[in-house]
Amino acid sequence: MEKIAIKKIRNGNISEAIESAIELIGGLERFISQGDKVLIKPNLTTDKSHEFGVTTNPNVVEAIVYLARRAGAKDIVIGEGTMVGLNTADVFEALGYCDLAKRIGVSLVDLNTDEMKVVKIPNPRVIDSIHVPKTYLQSDVVVNVPLLKTHICAVATLSLKNMKGVIPQSDKRRLHALGVNDGIVDINKVLKQHLIIVDGVRGQEGLGPISGTPVDMNLIIAGTNPVSVDAVCAKIMDINPRNVLHIRGAAEAGLGTLDLRRMRICGEKIADVKRKFIKPPRQLRGVFDGIEPYVDGSACSGCVGAIGVALARMRDAGELRMIAEKFGKISLVAGHNTPTSVDRKNFCVTIGNCQAKQKGQLHIPDCPPSGFSIRDRIRNLLGLESLY
Structure with missing residues (x-):
């Protein structure tokens, strides 16, 4: 035993x-x-x-x-x-x-x-x-x-x-x-x-x-x-x-x-x-102001995790507020499938090699990209220098 x-x-x-x-x-x-x-x-x-x-x-x-x-x-x-x-x-x-x-x-x-x-x-x-x-x-x-x-x-x-x-x-x-x-x-x-x-x-x-x-x-x-x-x-x-x-x-x-x-x-x-731990959100919807994430279903754990890391650090640094002020919202898309519900009126960022052929104003490649590279590329949209 x-x-x-x-x-x-x-x-x-x-x-x-x-x-x-x-x-x-x-x-x-x-x-x-x-x-x-x-x-x-x-x-x-x-x-x-x-x-x-x-x-x-x-x-x-x-x-x-x-x-x-x-x-x-x-x-x-x-x-x-x-x-x-x-x-x-x-x-x-x-x-x-x-x-x-x-x-x-x-x-x-x-x-x-x-x-x-x-x-x-x-x-x-x-x-x-x-x-x-x-x-x-x-x-x-x-x-x-x-x-x-x-x-x-x-x-x-x-x-x-x-x-x-x-x-x-x-x-x-x-x-x-x-x-x-x-x-x-x-x-x-x-x-x-x-x-x-x-x-x-x-x-x-x-x-x-x-x-x-x-x-x-x-x-x-x-x-x-x-x-x-x-x-x-x-x-x-x-x-x-x-x-x-x-x-x-x-x-x-x-x-x-x-x-x-x-x-x-x-x-x-x-x-x-024992203590009831709050479980992590899987889809990231409604978690980050200024960001509309589309990672449902087909996105691998690498991309989902990297996006979560990037957005949390940006939130803590006040960068998501800057995104909201400049763009209103940004759509982030990851995974093999691109949901038809993606709001194309938003500035669209595609993430990971699975999204390489999809249409977006900015593509961040790699499999998976690191949360740090995602943050840097989005920071660059704001006119901020890379950190990593």
Whole structure:
């Protein structure tokens, strides 16, 4: 029976909660032995601070480093490959991980640019092979440190989804184009994790994974099986794990169980810590002033996610207000199909290679284009210089 630990952080003592959670699932010696090389994989998908519930809290990672070192780990590496359009080294610096690494004596590795080995995926749903970083392959222990977050393309991003950060940006693009939920199932067939420590200090609801609303939970969730851990986390977020396609798909593929009756929940009770997280809007209609998005149905998760990232950052910077003042509205169109309902009276922007042959005043190519390139091209319409 799979053990999952839920611990409340008391008096701000993150390290104590992590150690207690690990003890409840068998103790640190179950996972780390003398001389082991340990890879810690946080969620650092972008350069936005943990204070917004976007990225893994560095205090959680630091506590894990000290516990791993105490257990005898010889070499500890923090590894991440950030989202398409960003440089991992810049993200490490912006989030304070460079200072952290120097202070506590660990290495940082950009998993996007590491030396790679092609690994075939058995019984693939959509992707039959991926490039896997040398750092991952040479690690004795992989500690996955995701957050409690909603996700515009996947409903929730937890431990299964966080493993997408292991593969390079070229494979991330393929994953989105072929189907992100089935792709997450595929990569988790070969990307194994030995210990999962979910950073539930501050999560995010709504327009996740980057532009939602922070949610203070003050929790640590620990386990070893990503399907079971994600099922418990989804329940804590008041989300049915069967409605999260990649969690359900991973269970169907035999990667773990999402049936709580087949788990032993240790520590806090789910009922005592759960909170209803606001789910992300899938179609983006009516979310952003000045923008009429047409991403219904045929747009892949890559384009939908990139558009969401771009528009949220533009909203926060006051740029959508400028669009409304200059154009009234802009129509954004993405996907294989162009809806007949597209308002052609608006200035029309087509996004992604699927829309390359469609009529629009501005086309933003790539598969998918990054949210940063979308923002820059629309900023240019306003006479503003590119930021990225």
